[in-house]
Amino acid sequence: MKTTLLATALFIAATPAFASDLGADIRAHVQEDYTANLSSLFVHLHENPELSFREFETSKRIASELTALGYEVTTGVGQTGVVAVLKNGDGPTVMIRADMDGLPVKEDTGLPYASTARQVGIDGIENPVMHACGHDVHMTSLIGTARQLMRLKDDWSGTLVLVGQPAEEIISGARAMIQDGLYERFPKPDYAIGFHVGAAGPAGMVMVPKGLAYSSSDSVDIHVHGVGTHGAAPHQGIDPVLVASAIVVNLQSIVSRSISPLQPGVITVGSFHAGTKNNIIGDKAELKLTVRSDDPDVRSTLLDSIDRIARGTAIAYGVPENLLPEVTRLDRNTPPLKNDPETAMFLEEALMPEMGADKFIEPIRLGMGAEDFAEFIAPEHGVTGVYLSVGGTPLDELETAASHHSPFFKIAPEPSITAGTEAMTLSAISLFNRE
Numbered sequence: 001m002k003t004t005l006l007a008t009a010l011f012i013a014a015t016p017a018f019a020s021d022l023g024a025d026i027r028a029h030v031q032e033d034y035t036a037n038l039s040s041l042f043v044h045l046h047e048n049p050e051l052s053f054r055e056f057e058t059s060k061r062i063a064s065e066l067t068a069l070g071y072e073v074t075t076g077v078g079q080t081g082v083v084a085v086l087k088n089g090d091g092p093t094v095m096i097r098a099d100m101d102g103l104p105v106k107e108d109t110g111l112p113y114a115s116t117a118r119q120v121g122i123d124g125i126e127n128p129v130m131h132a133c134g135h136d137v138h139m140t141s142l143i144g145t146a147r148q149l150m151r152l153k154d155d156w157s158g159t160l161v162l163v164g165q166p167a168e169e170i171i172s173g174a175r176a177m178i179q180d181g182l183y184e185r186f187p188k189p190d191y192a193i194g195f196h197v198g199a200a201g202p203a204g205m206v207m208v209p210k211g212l213a214y215s216s217s218d219s220v221d222i223h224v225h226g227v228g229t230h231g232a233a234p235h236q237g238i239d240p241v242l243v244a245s246a247i248v249v250n251l252q253s254i255v256s257r258s259i260s261p262l263q264p265g266v267i268t269v270g271s272f273h274a275g276t277k278n279n280i281i282g283d284k285a286e287l288k289l290t291v292r293s294d295d296p297d298v299r300s301t302l303l304d305s306i307d308r309i310a311r312g313t314a315i316a317y318g319v320p321e322n323l324l325p326e327v328t329r330l331d332r333n334t335p336p337l338k339n340d341p342e343t344a345m346f347l348e349e350a351l352m353p354e355m356g357a358d359k360f361i362e363p364i365r366l367g368m369g370a371e372d373f374a375e376f377i378a379p380e381h382g383v384t385g386v387y388l389s390v391g392g393t394p395l396d397e398l399e400t401a402a403s404h405h406s407p408f409f410k411i412a413p414e415p416s417i418t419a420g421t422e423a424m425t426l427s428a429i430s431l432f433n434r435e
Contacts, residue, residue, distance in 0.1 A: 022155070023354030023426065029151065030144060030421045034414060038144050038421075041065070042413050043113045045136040049102025049129045051121040052167035053176075055080045058100050058139070062164040065143045069150050071162065074186070078177030082164035083186050086150065091158025094428050095189035095383075097373060098142035099168035103132045108407040132409045134197035134392060137416050139164065141195070144421035149428055156432035159187045171217050171332045174375035183381060191343070191431045192376045192385040195423060197416045199401045200366050201391025204415030206355065206423050207363040208348040213387050214337035215264070215292040216299050217370030219330040222247065222287040222310050224274075225323040231279035241274045243317045244285035247325070248272065250313050251289075254305040259298050266292040266368050267302060292368035294336050303329065337374035339386045343431075347386055350430035355422055363389060369404070388423055392416040 050058050059080045067073045071084035080100075104127035107114045115130040146162055163182070167173030183189075201207065224244040229237030248269050255265045267289060274285035289306070293299040310325040319325075352360055377385030392411035393401040402408035 022429075023356070023422075026148060026152075026354070026422055026425055027418075029148060030418050030425070033144055033147055033421075034418055037147075038140050038417055039413065041143060042136055042140040042417060045139055046131050047113050047115055047117070049115050049117055049131045049136070050100075051104060051119050051127070051129055052101040052170045052172065053079050053122050054119055055100045055166050059164060059166070062100065062139060062143070066146055066162060069146055071146065071150075077182060077185075078166060078173060078180045080166040081173065081177045081180075083182065084146065084162040085186060086160040087187075088153050088160065089157040091156070091432050092190040092434070093159040093161060093187045094431050095161040095163060095192040095376070096142065096145060096424055096428060097163040097165055097192065097194040097376065098138035099135045099165045099173065100139055101135060101167055101169050101173070102129045103169055103405060104128065105130045105132045105405065105407050107132070109410045111410060130407070130409075132406060133169065133404045134199075134411050134416075135168070137197040137392065137411055137413065137420060138195070140413075140417050141420035141424060144417065145424040145428070148421065148425040152425070152429065156429045158432045160428065161187055161189055168372055171219070171334050171370065171372045174334070174372040178375060178381075189383050192373075192383050193347075193387070193424065193427050193431070194373055195388040195390050195420050196371065197390050197392040197411055197420065199393050199404060199409060199411065200364075200398070201389060201393065202361070202398065203391050203394050203412040204359065204419040205361050205391040206351065206359050206419060207361055207389040207391070208344050208351075208386070209339050209363045209389070210341045210344045212294055212336060212338050213363070213389075214371040214374065215266075215294050215368040216336045217334050218291040218299070218303060219332040220289040220291060220303070220306055221328045221330060222289065222306075223326040223328070224285040224287065224310075224314065225319065225325065226281070226283050226285070227323075228283040229281045231281055234281055237281050238317070238319055238323070239281050240283060240285040241281070243314055243319060244272065244274060244287055246317060247310050247313045248287065250309045251306065254302060254309060258305050259301055263298045264292075264294055264368060265298055265302055266290075267306070292370060294368075296335075334370055334372040334374045335378060337371045337377075337387055340377075340384045343384050344386045346434065347388075347427050347430060351423060351426050354426050355419075359419065386427070388427070390416055390420045390423065
């Protein structure tokens, strides 16, 4: 798949670019801003990541940058979220979102600005922290976009809302901001836009999905109970490690046998904790799952089948009724992220002449990643949304690029930040001026 993406990028890179005066002006000013401000801001954010709902210093820095630019800024929305508003006459309301949180991963990139940060998360556990998913790029581009849209106020009319969102990595921050009155306390957007930088994409290239962009995500915990005994006398107890291991294996039959082979689905057990000592059979084991799908019916089937498999496997291994597993669906979930096709096409057609056709490639999904940006554009809110992708890896490094959430994850900052800033600035102006 990477080879296909590389070949596609090389082919399109040979297409001539015809940027307009506006596109050339924005590109020049963004490049100037990158040299003067954004490069150092990116390094600061990368060196100082913070965990979900613990983005205290990060939100202060984002708020400070936006306040200095002249925006009306509110902090503490959805715990640590930031909202900035600029009213610029009559017209639609456009919201631009960037996520802010890092991950509990120890950075091993060897970069001179690699993170050495550690932090206690909301779970009370201290971990090393890094920006292993590019949120430092997103925040830096948000500030760059804010600067450009303030500079270009004469070229658009309407209300601009900028959002620094917490806790995307635990699929909680968007919902927290909405529940805290994002769409009541502040101007409700007609359009919501944003972008994600991708290590699997050529640096500086823009991708505009015309429909499905990301999968749904559900987090599920399974608590498996047993009867403790000596490791040398397993027949005198019920081994929760054995039961949990069988559940892990049997869960994979759901995707292979319970949903159509034409429908994608993923059930991954990301954590398995049990036991305290070599020769003790304990009385519990804990599994933590992530569940992904692209279709609401498939999503329901996967989740319901997890309950069935956990209970049925435990019964098969002799677990009594009063000790059957407890399956908990956590409030860390998001529906699939689906761009509005008409608006996505409109933006691509508007951006191409400004940025140049050579900056665009067709989206290619390499997995079933999820994004809680979907919460902002859920049908019940009536907000039209488009979420773009921007490549982050130089062409000659694509074949060996580390995945997101890896300790080796890294992004080429300059082409990623400048392309993201140009795309967001031009998208907002296009939507403000859409007839």
